[in-house]
Amino acid sequence: KQEVTQIPAALSVPEGENLVLNCSFTDSAIYNLQWFRQDPGKGLTSLLLIQSSQREQTSGRLNASLDKSSGRSTLYIAASQPGDSATYLCAVGSNSGGYQKVTFGTGTKLQVIP
Amino acid sequence: DTAVSQTPKYLVTQMGNDKSIKCEQNLGHDTMYWYKQDSKKFLKIMFSYNNKELIINETVPNRFSPKSPDKAHLNLHINSLELGDSAVYFCASSSRTSGSPYEQYFGPGTRLTVT
Numbered sequence: 382k383q384e385v386t387q388i389p390a391a392l393s394v395p396e397g398e399n400l401v402l403n404c405s406f407t408d409s410a411i412y413n414l415q416w417f418r419q420d421p422g423k424g425l426t427s428l429l430l431i432q433s434s435q436r437e438q439t440s441g442r443l444n445a446s447l448d449k450s451s452g453r454s455t456l457y458i459a460a461s462q463p464g465d466s467a468t469y470l471c472a473v474g475s476n477s478g479g480y481q482k483v484t485f486g487t488g489t490k491l492q493v494i495p
Numbered sequence: 496d497t498a499v500s501q502t503p504k505y506l507v508t509q510m511g512n513d514k515s516i517k518c519e520q521n522l523g524h525d526t527m528y529w530y531k532q533d534s535k536k537f538l539k540i541m542f543s544y545n546n547k548e549l550i551i552n553e554t555v556p557n558r559f560s561p562k563s564p565d566k567a568h569l570n571l572h573i574n575s576l577e578l579g580d581s582a583v584y585f586c587a588s589s590s591r592t593s594g595s596p597y598e599q600y601f602g603p604g605t606r607l608t609v610t
Contacts, residue, residue: 425601480550481597485538
């Protein structure tokens with residue numbers, strides 16, 4: 382059974398800092414790993430998707446890496462801004478009877494202080 | 496254009512009632528999902544359908560019955576609502592083959608409050 386953990390649970394940083402969010406998973410036989418952000422009372426916005434054959438993906442100030450062998454992914458946010466404040470969720474897609482089953486992490490709540 | 500839409504956005508009802516939530520996607524995806532986000536914000540999969548066929552059915556009370564009339568629609572019917580059913584329910588979709596395989600697209604969520 383896939384288990385996904387995110388550390389830290391909450392993070393507060395001053396504006397402009399670079400930061401790293403961590404995601405670890407127990408079963409390395411995955412299809413992919415997807416990072417989302419969720420603003421309070423809102424839905425999920427997809428940030429980056431890393432397929433199992435890839436090592437990293439980049440979008441603007443965001444960079445996500447994947448190390449399947451160690452069961453880890455990191456989301457790097459460069460030059461953080463107050464608008465980055467949100468909860469970040471890691472979602473791991475695994476094989477379930479030939480189809481994808483997604484397991485979410487517990488999330489990291491990020492606050493960027495102006 | 497909205498990719499994954501859900502109705503209603505908010506649903507307030509009393510214990511014991513029966514209610515439905517509807518989901519539609521216009522992305523041409525072949526797989527749709529229902530997730531539940533509880534009060535602690537933890538997201539957990541409930542059901543998944545591929546081309547109208549149920550493929551994932553987690554440990555969910557049988558008061559919850561999903562229905563997929565076609566691959567663009569996935570509805571969730573809940574019978575005999577209980578206080579513990581209060582949560583935000585998200586619909587999502589993905590494709591196994593086209594575009595970015597298995598990338599999930601989420602609807603805006605339906606906030607269900609049972610009183």
